[in-house]
Amino acid sequence: MIEIQHLTKVYGRGAKSVWALRDLSLSIDEGMFGLLGPNGAGKTTLMRILAGIVSPSQGSVRVAGHDASTEKGKTAIKAMLGYLPQELGLYPELTARQFVDYMAILKNMNDEPARRKRVAEVLELVGLAQDADRKLKGFSGGMKRRAGIAHALVNDPRLLIVDEPTSGLDPEERIRFRNLLVDLASDRAVLLSTHIVEDIGQTCREMGVLSHGELLFRGSPNEVIGAAQGKVWTVTTTNGHKPNHGMTVVSMLHLSDGTQYRLVGPQPGEFPEAQPAQPGLEDAYVWLMKSKEEGARVKDEG
């Protein structure tokens, strides 16, 4: 569905330039693909390139065979794409129905009866049928995101791109929104970006981990977890000894008789008594970030 090759994006020039993407190659199929990375990793840049809003500095993008660097390709891609930006400007005085209808008009859906029908359909699909005629300014965070998804779905896109849709939602809204995306991915490609690990593990068969514009890993969540096998430890300290050498503390818990740490690192080091633990996706993410940072440090020092 998406073929990205040697994609590089540099913002600005000279000393002030920022490398948002570095020689990124990635292919994405149907179903739900999760792009996980911290703030500044380049997720939004990648999505904006896919949506044709930003041009790459180098490299190529193909969506369903269409070349995103040509005008013809861009038009074809736009027709099959739904995009929910990270910062979606809603119109607070419009109702959900008016908003989605307005977006449908912007997408050239000129046949009014067909458009009305489609608007009602997508509002139903995202669970807003009951609230369709309420103004957006009264909506909760989750309802606003669902209105955003409704607008992105109005042209029945084969590819849906959603940029950090769950940030700022409460747990219930997040779960509901996630389930909606999984549903939508049953018959289209969905590309989801997030910095929240739980958004991915539960929902995506395939994922990529992005950091500083580079793809650190591409595979299933289980394969990502496999990369951290043997790197996760638990230890309970009773003497106030805090981990400091080369271990990352993933979590800590104060108990009546000491402090229990969950640590990520190549060896237990200063804690020979540490017990190996089964990694989870969050541990694996920490491990990938950590090994990347250490690799960069070794390069700098060498």
Ligand SMILES: Nc1ncnc2c1ncn2[C@@H]1O[C@H](COP(=O)(O)OP(=O)(O)O)[C@@H](O)[C@H]1O
């Ligand atoms: N329009 C822009 N001009 C200059 N730098 C930018 C611009 N947009 C993003 N950046 C920089 O590019 C890097 C990647 O940003 P972004 O793609 O927004 O990452 P993410 O979405 O993962 O947080 C960051 O260092 C960011 O500051």
Ligand SMILES: [Mg+2]
């Ligand atoms: Mg972003």
